Amino acid sequence: MHLTHELELFPGHKVTQMLFKEVKNAAELRQCAVEGKINGALINPTMLVNPFQVLVAANKAVNSQNNGKMKTRSLYSEIIFNLSPTNNISEAFKRFGCSDGDDSVLVVLIHNEDESQLLADLTARVSGRQVPVEEVSSLTDHAKVKKLYKVTQEEEKSGTLLDAVVCRMAAKDVM
Amino acid sequence: MAQEKSMAAIPEFLSKAELLKQGAEARVYRARFLGRPTIVKERFRKQYRHPLLDEKLTHRRTVQEVRSVLRCRRAGISVPVVYFVDYTSHSIFLEEIVGSSTVRDHIVSSPPSARCEGLEPLAERVGQVLARMHDEDVIHGDLTTSNMLLRCGPEDEVSELFLIDFGLSYISALPEDKGVDLYVLEKAFLSTHPHTEALFQRLLKSYAAASKKSSAVIKKLEEVRLRGRKRSMVG
Numbered sequence: 001m002h003l004t005h006e007l008e009l010f011p012g013h014k015v016t017q018m019l020f021k022e023v024k025n026a027a028e029l030r031q032c033a034v035e036g037k038i039n040g041a042l043i044n045p046t047m048l049v050n051p052f053q054v055l056v057a058a059n060k061a062v063n064s065q066n067n068g069k070m071k072t073r074s075l076y077s078e079i080i081f082n083l084s085p086t087n088n089i090s091e092a093f094k095r096f097g098c099s100d101g102d103d104s105v106l107v108v109l110i111h112n113e114d115e116s117q118l119l120a121d122l123t124a125r126v127s128g129r130q131v132p133v134e135e136v137s138s139l140t141d142h143a144k145v146k147k148l149y150k151v152t153q154e155e156e157k158s159g160t161l162l163d164a165v166v167c168r169m170a171a172k173d174v175m
Numbered sequence: 176m177a178q179e180k181s182m183a184a185i186p187e188f189l190s191k192a193e194l195l196k197q198g199a200e201a202r203v204y205r206a207r208f209l210g211r212p213t214i215v216k217e218r219f220r221k222q223y224r225h226p227l228l229d230e231k232l233t234h235r236r237t238v239q240e241v242r243s244v245l246r247c248r249r250a251g252i253s254v255p256v257v258y259f260v261d262y263t264s265h266s267i268f269l270e271e272i273v274g275s276s277t278v279r280d281h282i283v284s285s286p287p288s289a290r291c292e293g294l295e296p297l298a299e300r301v302g303q304v305l306a307r308m309h310d311e312d313v314i315h316g317d318l319t320t321s322n323m324l325l326r327c328g329p330e331d332e333v334s335e336l337f338l339i340d341f342g343l344s345y346i347s348a349l350p351e352d353k354g355v356d357l358y359v360l361e362k363a364f365l366s367t368h369p370h371t372e373a374l375f376q377r378l379l380k381s382y383a384a385a386s387k388k389s390s391a392v393i394k395k396l397e398e399v400r401l402r403g404r405k406r407s408m409v410g
Contacts, residue, residue: 008208009188055209059259066184067263154251163256163270164248170257170268171245174238 003133023128027100041076042098046141057082218265243344279320302381316343318360354395
């Protein structure tokens with residue numbers, strides 16, 4: 001149900017995504033992440049179009065970390081920051097991070113060893129139902145995504161919403 | 176040590192990728208990136224330039240390329256998606272347009288007898304796309320039929336026209352710059368595809384019809400034809 005992808009640019013770095021629905025303890029999870037008890041990024045899945053979007057953010061985060069060019073304090077906060085089209089950190093957290101009342105959450109982990117233990121630890125913390133990561137597309141709030149990334153109607157005619165979003169994420173530091 | 180090793184992540188990755196082309200400005204590779212077929216354009220270091228100047232120019236061109244791609248996308252022009260940009264190795268990771276061929280190959284492979292009439296719809300498409308690009312004030316800077324890709328749609332629908340290689344592009348609203356952009360294409364077009372004057376006229380006609388500011392541009396084009404690409408700097 002989870003999705004693991006080894007980053008081609010950084011052999012040994014794997015990105016694992018897990019999606020939970022009907023989550024009852026979002027506030028508690030968020031608190032754990034803030035305190036560093038959860039080694040992962042908690043993302044609001046309604047702002048995601050596709051798991052590929054998370055891979056793009058994670059790859060960029062690992063690259064920034066290696067180059068010593070991170071804009072935020074940790075690798076996981078950097079992933080959330082990279083998802084946002086703007087350079088405002090607190091806004092990125094507000095829009096893309098998990099909020100206390102959320103009933104669904106997407107968890108991103110970056111690891112180098114086998115993931116099974118990490119996954120088990122995390123699943124134990126979440127009181128919710130795990131679903132395949134691909135289902136994130138059914139949770140997308142399209143209107144909100146289009147508004148936040150400022151996707152024009154013309155652009156949607158020539159490419160997908162995912163294309164538009166990924167382009168803005170990749171190009172945001174030069175806009 | 177660890178820092179040094181990690182800094183080389185992209186060169187290391189590219190050393191195993193398939194080299195497609197090497198130009199004066201950059202090397203182009205094909206690889207899989209985040210699970211997708213990807214084209215990587217790496218602007219390498221020029222030994223003949225002062226390191227500081229080299230860094231500055233290379234950085235600016237990388238940034239400019241990304242900006243123009245995004246600007247075109249916003250206007251609904253088909254250009255490859257940018258997946259990732261690394262400003263340390265000056266590499267751009269772009270979507271590979273799978274199953275496409277260049278407009279150049281398309282024209283060359285069509286039978287000479289049909290070269291003008293059969294290709295008219297294509298010439299018109301090119302004209303329209305360039306009109307839209309110029310209306311957004313994007314100057315491509317290197318328009319050739321090799322920098323345009325055609326991808327056949329599902330069930331042999333109308334094929335989609337992509338513009339690629341914005342490495343020399345910039346933003347300008349001047350009819351002069353747009354005129355020169357078209358002039359460069361005209362030169363390239365007629366020299367790669369001899370006896371296609373009528374076809375190129377078709378392209379210009381559809382450009383003129385589609386662009387809102389075309390009359391000034393076409394007038395400039397006529398001026399540029401007489402004097403060449405560079406403005407005369409006499410006196």
